[in-house]
Amino acid sequence: MATMTAAERRERGREAYDAYLAECPSRHVLDRIGDKWVSLLLVALADGPRRYAELGRAVAGVSQKMLTQTLRGLERDGLVSRTVTPSVPARVDYALTPVGRSLVDLIGVIKVWAEGNIAAIEAARTEYDAREQPPA
Amino acid sequence: MATMTAAERRERGREAYDAYLAECPSRHVLDRIGDKWVSLLLVALADGPRRYAELGRAVAGVSQKMLTQTLRGLERDGLVSRTVTPSVPARVDYALTPVGRSLVDLIGVIKVWAEGNIAAIEAARTEYDAREQPPA
DNA sequence: CGGGATCCATGAAGATACTG
């Protein structure tokens, strides 16, 4: 059993950790905005309500599946609202909710930080790569 | 060829998109902080320098591979510094760089937003789930 | 102690086809 101790300990740690993470608000938010399409969709909605197909074109490159899936997730979290107008060709509009709009603001803050520090980051990256792999 | 148009258009869009994303500073930052271990490691380092094994224990649940990999990425981006002390049992200390510290601050901002809005989000989520799946 | 290298399972993203 002694040889299992290390693995066991890690698993114990992971369990406790998962539980901890599950109730960590930051985690949820981080997971959301870390999603490739969430931020893009959110800023696409920043200008105003958009229809399903409009979002598909605005984000260009997203598959129907991911578009729907992401939208559903955002709707579930109360970040966007979904309004169905049962006309002949059904019409569905998506819009930011107040909370969603405030999240867009937060993304704006992140964007500002990113633009202010990207130069330093890329410089560090270039230097790092140059140091580790001098010749061919 | 007419039947390929849709797929082609999407692929064209995706190519242009990837190029666009590649030079979008926000994307890099979002990808970084979206990483499960990055934020955890960063806050673990907020209190001061830590050794490799200390970080492993502090974050509890991370595998050696991810710990090393994440640390390397952060080092490459100039967010953490790596100091090797070639004593008998080698000693390696990791610490936040100024840029890294400022990123921790940004994470702090995100945390504040998260804690301020998690209630609304969870409420929306509960309501959504209740609406879509009333009985069993 | 602090990793590097390798193999493998899993889950997410994408393409495709079909429906109300």
Next chain:
DNA sequence: CAGTATCTTCATGGATCCCG
């Protein structure tokens, strides 16, 4: 128009073994 359902592919994380 606005999805849903299914299949396949592929990247990511994790476990393990080994080395300086």
